[in-house]
Amino acid sequence: xxxxxxxxxxxxxxxxxxxxxxxxxxxxxxxxxxxxxxxxxxxxxxxxxxxxxxxxxxxxxxxxxxxxxxxxxxxxxxxxxxxxxxxxxxxxxxxxxxxxxxxxxxxxxxxxxxxxxxxxxxxxxxxxxxxxxxxxxxxxxxxxxxxxxxxxxxxxxxxxxxxxxxxxxxxxxxxxxxxxxxxxxxxxxxxxxxxxxxxxxxxxxxxxxxxxxxxxxxxxxxxxxxxxxxxxxxxxxxxxxxxxxxxxxxxxxxxxxxxxxxxxxxxxxxxxxxxxxxxxxxxxxxxxxxxxxxxxxxxxxxxxxxxxxxxxxxxxxxxxxxxxxxxxxxxxxxxxxxxxxxxxxxxxxxxxxxxxxxxxxxxxxxxxxxxxxxxxxxxxxxxxxxxxxxxxxxx
Numbered sequence: 001x002x003x004x005x006x007x008x009x010x011x012x013x014x015x016x017x018x019x020x021x022x023x024x025x026x027x028x029x030x031x032x033x034x035x036x037x038x039x040x041x042x043x044x045x046x047x048x049x050x051x052x053x054x055x056x057x058x059x060x061x062x063x064x065x066x067x068x069x070x071x072x073x074x075x076x077x078x079x080x081x082x083x084x085x086x087x088x089x090x091x092x093x094x095x096x097x098x099x100x101x102x103x104x105x106x107x108x109x110x111x112x113x114x115x116x117x118x119x120x121x122x123x124x125x126x127x128x129x130x131x132x133x134x135x136x137x138x139x140x141x142x143x144x145x146x147x148x149x150x151x152x153x154x155x156x157x158x159x160x161x162x163x164x165x166x167x168x169x170x171x172x173x174x175x176x177x178x179x180x181x182x183x184x185x186x187x188x189x190x191x192x193x194x195x196x197x198x199x200x201x202x203x204x205x206x207x208x209x210x211x212x213x214x215x216x217x218x219x220x221x222x223x224x225x226x227x228x229x230x231x232x233x234x235x236x237x238x239x240x241x242x243x244x245x246x247x248x249x250x251x252x253x254x255x256x257x258x259x260x261x262x263x264x265x266x267x268x269x270x271x272x273x274x275x276x277x278x279x280x281x282x283x284x285x286x287x288x289x290x291x292x293x294x295x296x297x298x299x300x301x302x303x304x305x306x307x308x309x310x311x312x313x314x315x316x317x318x319x320x321x322x323x324x325x326x327x328x329x330x331x332x333x334x335x336x337x338x339x340x341x342x343x344x345x346x347x348x349x350x351x352x353x354x355x356x357x358x359x360x361x362x363x364x365x366x367x368x369x370x371x372x373x374x375x376x377x378x379x380x381x382x383x384x385x386x387x388x389x390x391x392x393x394x395x
Contacts, residue, residue, distance in 0.1 A: 001016070001017070001381070002014040002015060002016050002017075003015045003016075003017060003381060003384060003385060003388075003395065004388070004393060004394070004395055005359075005362040005363075005365070005366060005388070005393075006358050006359050006362055006388070006391075006393055007359060008357070008359040012393060015366055015369075017369050017377055017380070017381045018369055018370070018372060018374075018377045019377060019378075020372070020377065021372045021373070021374055021375050021376070021377060022291070022371060022372020022373070042085050042086075042293065042296045042297060042300060043300045044296070044299055044300045045270060045277070045279050045280060045296050045299065045300075046087065046234075046257065046259070046279040046280075047086055047087060047279065047280045047281075047285065047292065047293070047296055048086065048087040048088065048089040048123070048125060048259070048280065048281040048282070048285075049081045049086045049087070049088060049089065049282065049283075049285035049286050049289055049292070050089040050092045050093070050094035050095070050281065050282065050283045050285070050286060051077060051078055051081060051088050051089065051090060051092075051094060051095060051113075051286060052077070052094050052095055052096070052286055052330060052333050052334055052337065053067070053069050053074050053095045053096060053101060053109065053349060054069065054070040054073035054074045054077065054334075054337075054342075054343045055067070055068060055069065055070060055345075055347050055348050055349045056068040056069055056070045057070075057344075057345045057347045063350060063351050066102055066104065066105055067096075067100055067101050067102065067105045067349035067350065068349070069105060069108075069109065069349070070343070071112060073342070073343045073344070074109070074112075074113075075112060075113065075116050076342070077337065077342050077343070078090075078113055078116060078117075078122070079116070079120060079122075080289065080342060081122075081286075081289050082117070082120055082121075082122030082123075084289050084290050084293040085293050085297075086123075086285065086289055086292070086293055087122070087123035087124065087125065088113065088117065088122060088123070088124045088125075089124075089125055089126075089127070089160065089281050090109065090110055090113045090114070090124055090125065090126040090127065090157070091106045091109050091110050091113075091126050091127040092127045092160065092162070092195075092283075093127075093162075093197065093201060093202065093283075093327075093330075094283045094286060094330060094333065095109065095127075096330055096348070096349055096350060096352065097127060097129065097131060097162070098129075098131050098165065098202070099327065099330070099350060099352065100348065100349035100350025100351075100352055101349055101350075102131065102132075103129075103131050103132040103148070106127070106131070107148075107151050110126045110127075110151060110152055110155055110157065111151070111155050113126070113157075114126065114152075114155035114156055114157040115155070117157070118156060124157045124158070125157060125158035125159070125160050125193060125281075126152045126155070126157040126158070126159065126160060127152075127160050127162045127195075128145060128148040128149045128152050128159045128160060128161050128162060128192075129144075129145070129148060129162040129163075129164055130144035130145055130148070130164040130165070130166045130167065131165070132144055132147070132148075133166040134166070135166060135169060135170070136166055136170065137170065138167075138170055138171070138176055138179065138180060140166070140170075141164060141166050141167045141170055141180055142180055142183055142184070144164075144166065145161070145164070145180070145184050146184070146187065149161075149184065149187065149188065153188075153189055153190070158190065158191075158192070158193065158233070159188060159190070159192040159193070160192065160193040160194075160195050160236065160281075161181070161184060161192050161193070161194050161195060162195045162197065163195055163196065163197040163202070163205050163208055165202070165204040165205065167180060168204060168205050168206070168207065168208055169204070171210060173210045173211075174209060174210030174211065174216075174220040174223075175210075176210065177208075177209050177210050177220055177224065178220065178223060178224060178227075181194070181224045182224065182227060182228065185224070185227075185228040185231040185232070186228070186231070188231050190233075191230070191231055191232055191233035192231065192232065192233060193232075193233055193234050193235065193236055193259060193281070194221075194224070194225070194232060194234075194235045194236070195235075195236040195238070195261075196208065196209070196221060196235065196236065196237050196238065196239065197238045197261075198238055198239040198240065200239075200240060200324070200326040200327075201238055201326055201327050202327060203327075209221050214239070214241075214244065218244070218248060221235075221248075222248075222251055222252075225252065225253060225256060226253060229253040229254075229255065229256055232253075232256050233256070233257060234256055234257030234258060234259050234279065235248075235252070235256065235257070235258055235259065236259040236260075236261045236281045237249075237258065237259070237260060237261055237262065237278075238261030238262065239261075239262070240262055240263070240264050240265075240322075240326075241262070242262060242264070242265035242268065242269055245258065245260060245262055245265075245269060245278065246269070246273070249276060249278060250275055250276065257279050258276075258278045258279065259278065259279045259280060259281040260278035260279070260280050260281070260282065261281055261282060261283075263282060263283060263284045263318045263319075263321075263322045263329070264315070264318065264319055264322065265315075266280060266282055266284065266311070266315075266318070267307070267308055267311040267312050267314075267315065268308075270296070270299070270307075270311075271299070271304050271307060271308060280292075280296075283322075283329060283330075283333060284314070284317075284318040284321065284322070286333050286337070287317075287321075287333055287336040287337065287340070287368065287373060288314055288318075288373070291310060291311075291314065291371070291373065292311070294310060295307050295310035295311045298310060313371060314371060316367060317364070317367040317368055317371060320332070320360075320363055320364060320367055321333065321364060323360075328352070328355040328356055330348070330352060330355075331348065331352055331353060331354075331355045331356040331361075332356060332360070332361065332364045334346065334348050334352075334353065335353075335356075335361050335364055335365070336364060336365075336368050336373065338383060339365060339368070339374055339379075339380040339383050339384060340373065340374050340375060340376075340380065341374075341375060341376055341379055341380075346383075346387060358388070358391050358393070361387070362384070362388070365380070365384045368380075
């Protein structure tokens, strides 16, 4: 059997799908505490997958209404990630924060996911931002951050201090960032992860840390960390610049981790070099969950060559999903979750399933199928054909 996939610019080409997955990972959700087996926590690297939310396709809602979430499917996907030993990075940009998911629904997501993590023994860290604000003073920004930090800490989760659109719009220069982040770090009860999200993921964050010059911004970022090293567990760097990440991680205080958020260069950054390595907090580990966990377990044994053999072939898919405009990578992530059988539909909060072209989605299917990511290739084939049929691509 073949699938006729659309070419960019017109026409179709025949693709022959796999008949078997690369591996046969367990897909049933785990409800009991994680046993010390092949699903035990990873040891040489701390690895988080940024998890997406599953929309409720039956909700009678509109683009400007609060997000309607399918809570059962959303939590089931988190159990899937935990079952493979991955941590869950909750309520991050992968979950459409600021792109369909508003703060009240994000707060509910944090509470439900943190409770689920406690039930199954899963690792979780949750995004803290200021998305209940559209504008305001520095005092308003601090208060918004504080309110979200309290929700995350009360839920028993680790906090990830996300970049703030409101702070980017309000801050005059680096000193404002030093003031706001210093205030928050003094208040945090446990060490947090600081997230530097580049403008390719969110154009509103251009000039974050007080300068569009990344060298100057890096100095401010490091100054924040140096002033409070006991309150910073690590940093997540999402600049898609491997050289800059390596240079930055070599300057971190002892005990402060670097979590790569570079969906273009993650294999080499996680493997590391003679001076150190990056841990991971990645959106691409959403569709790559079982394969990513297998690769890191291989790295746990010291077999870096096999680690690269497993992960290097996935980079083409990741670069495709995160191609410009990068902020719409979530559409491909949700497509692959649907094709893999983790949800019953291809719809997203805010209608974001329409944010990528049909050729882009078709190529994502082809690359993922080529990697053997679908537990049931026949199901993935039926579903991609159904999507193509809706767009008028006759098979």
